[in-house]
Amino acid sequence: YTGDRADAEKAGQLILGYVDRADRLGFGQNGRVGVNGLSDSWFCSPVFRAVDLLAGAGTFTDEQLTRIRRWLAYEANVIQDQVFGFNNMQCEANFPVMAAGLICGDFKYLRFAYYPPYGMQGHLSGAFYSDGFHREKQSGYHYRSINPIADQAEALLRLGFCAYDERVHRALMN
Numbered sequence: 001y002t003g004d005r006a007d008a009e010k011a012g013q014l015i016l017g018y019v020d021r022a023d024r025l026g027f028g029q030n031g032r033v034g035v036n037g038l039s040d041s042w043f044c045s046p047v048f049r050a051v052d053l054l055a056g057a058g059t060f061t062d063e064q065l066t067r068i069r070r071w072l073a074y075e076a077n078v079i080q081d082q083v084f085g086f087n088n089m090q091c092e093a094n095f096p097v098m099a100a101g102l103i104c105g106d107f108k109y110l111r112f113a114y115y116p117p118y119g120m121q122g123h124l125s126g127a128f129y130s131d132g133f134h135r136e137k138q139s140g141y142h143y144r145s146i147n148p149i150a151d152q153a154e155a156l157l158r159l160g161f162c163a164y165d166e167r168v169h170r171a172l173m174n
Contacts, residue, residue, distance in 0.1 A: 001053075008054055008057055008059045009059060011050055011054060011059075012054050012059040012060060012064075015047060015050060015051055015054070015068065016060075016064060016067075016068070018033055018047070018071065019064075019067050019068055019070075019071045021033075022071050022074060023067070027074045031074075032075070032078060033047075033075065038089055038092060040075065040078070040079055040093075040096075041079065041089070041092040041093045041095070041096055041148075042092070044075055044076075044079065044096035044099075044100075045092070045095050045096045045099070045148070045151070048072060048096050048099035048100060048103065049099065051068055051072065051103060052099065052102070052103055055068075055103070069103060069104045072099075072100040072103055072104055073100055073104050073106065073109075075096070075100065076096065076097045076100035076101070076104075076109050079093050079096060079097050080093070080097045080109070080112050080113075083118050084118075085118065086118075086122070086123060086126055086127035086135060087127070087136055087141065087145075088134070088136065088140075088141040088142075088144040088145040090118050090123070091120075091123055091127075091144070091145040091146075091148045091149055092144060092145075092147075092148045094112075094113040094114075094118070094119060094120060094123075094148060094149075094152060095113070095148040095151050095152055097109050097112055097113040098110055098113035098114065098120075098152055098155065099155070101113065102155065102159075113152065114152070114156075114163070120149055120152050120153070120163065121163075123145065123149065124149070124165055124168045124169075125168075127145070128145075128168065128171070128172060130171065131171055132168070132170075132171025132172040132174055146172050149172070153169070
């Protein structure tokens, strides 16, 4: 974010450290960055964004990007296997899964994170009341659901695909 090449290279080294850890410990539970549930989503969302930003800046070699994409797919596979249903945890899990799909160019992750039953569109059509409030009926959960839905919609909008539904999104924001 600073525009400083040294900062980009240091962030790239940190990301590669996680890739190295998974390579060393194996692509099973031991090599994971999170335990499960929200910890992996909270970690993966900003890190996957950083991968995208740094890859676009030319920070990684082709070989490093291949390794990183393998790691992203590994984390996304584990996250998407933890389907929770219509709740904020699922909304938060959907963003890193979608980000991995975008970075890896793998539609199965995009499909899972976007389409019903548990993707963004499933949540917009079934997890929120018509007044825009989340069925969990708790303010914290409600807002923890909106942020990753908005992140997904913004990422798709930057690709030229408008995922915003005026009625539902307006009710959410209101």
